[in-house]
Amino acid sequence: MVCVLIPATSANLGPGFDAVGMALSFYNEVSLGPSTKELEIEVFGDGAELISRDKNNLVYVAITKIFERLGKTPRNLKLTLKNRVPLARGLGSSAAAIVGGLVAANAYLGNPLPKDELLRLATELEGHPDNVAPALLGGVVVSGFDRDKVKYLKLPVPEVEVVVAIPKFQLKTADSRQILPAEIPFSRAVLNVNRVSFLIAAFCLKKYEYLQIGMEDYLHQPYRSQLIPGFYQVVEEAKKAGAYGVALSGSGPTVIALAKEGEAVGRAIKEAFLKFNVEAEIIYTRPEER
Numbered sequence: 001m002v003c004v005l006i007p008a009t010s011a012n013l014g015p016g017f018d019a020v021g022m023a024l025s026f027y028n029e030v031s032l033g034p035s036t037k038e039l040e041i042e043v044f045g046d047g048a049e050l051i052s053r054d055k056n057n058l059v060y061v062a063i064t065k066i067f068e069r070l071g072k073t074p075r076n077l078k079l080t081l082k083n084r085v086p087l088a089r090g091l092g093s094s095a096a097a098i099v100g101g102l103v104a105a106n107a108y109l110g111n112p113l114p115k116d117e118l119l120r121l122a123t124e125l126e127g128h129p130d131n132v133a134p135a136l137l138g139g140v141v142v143s144g145f146d147r148d149k150v151k152y153l154k155l156p157v158p159e160v161e162v163v164v165a166i167p168k169f170q171l172k173t174a175d176s177r178q179i180l181p182a183e184i185p186f187s188r189a190v191l192n193v194n195r196v197s198f199l200i201a202a203f204c205l206k207k208y209e210y211l212q213i214g215m216e217d218y219l220h221q222p223y224r225s226q227l228i229p230g231f232y233q234v235v236e237e238a239k240k241a242g243a244y245g246v247a248l249s250g251s252g253p254t255v256i257a258l259a260k261e262g263e264a265v266g267r268a269i270k271e272a273f274l275k276f277n278v279e280a281e282i283i284y285t286r287p288e289e290r
């Protein structure tokens with residue numbers, strides 16, 4: 001039997017839409033072993049009741065991808081999932097499932113495939129690499145397509161605490177991508193290039209105070225914030241409480257803030273959300289380093 005841990009991830013970090021992602025220090029556990037039955041799937045933890053136990057299970061779909069890539073048929077497998085990454089909240093639950101299945105199946109078969117091939121397969125299943133890349137590689141990763149190839153670079157991992165505020169409602173990535181416009185004004189694109197440049201420079205130079213502007217976004221948050229009551233007020237309160245930078249995590253509804261120390265920021269976010277009748281669970285974590 002093999003057992004792998006796959007981290008939650010936060011994509012975009014504000015202006016790095018579909019390009020930047022950070023692995024966080026809480027994990028889903030995927031165990032894969034032999035079974036006397038054709039297929040056994042057990043699911044525990046977050047959202048367990050919503051996850052399918054048949055061949056449509058996303059972890060199993062990823063497992064199948066590895067077997068097929070190696071010319072094999074998956075048979076007599078027992079899959080046990082212990083989930084900590086909440087579903088459809090912008091914390092990379094589908095990336096964790098896909099990468100979990102790929103890494104577990106690859107390990108089960110003796111690790112024949114290199115990381116780059118796993119990343120290619122993961123991106124094919126997910127559609128964009130910004131969650132699957134940090135889920136697979138850890139840390140903070142810049143990733144994107146060069147024609148049909150996925151390229152990536154790992155950035156220095158920031159020395160910060162990460163406050164993760166998870167509202168008690170789900171938002172599917174597909175729905176929150178649909179709300180985005182086909183075009184944006186040139187001036188807004190220019191501003192976004194400026195902000196993402198500050199984001200990368202702040203990480204590389206450890207000048208985290210520049211995340212105040214480096215995590216501002218003009219591409220997707222103006223639209224997605226309509227689906228998240230009080231979003232900009234939450235951002236302002238978190239900054240007032242000392243956050244370096246605040247952004248929507250992936251496609252939301254989770255908000256993440258990077259801070260020297262997170263406690264006051266977490267309290268401020270919780271209170272600000274409550275003013276809009278949004279209950280949010282606060283997790284204090286750190287970027288995952290590997």
Ligand code: HSE
Binds near residue numbers: 012018019128131251
């Ligand atoms: N970059 C993606 C988005 C991440 O914002 O839609 C969500 O999975």
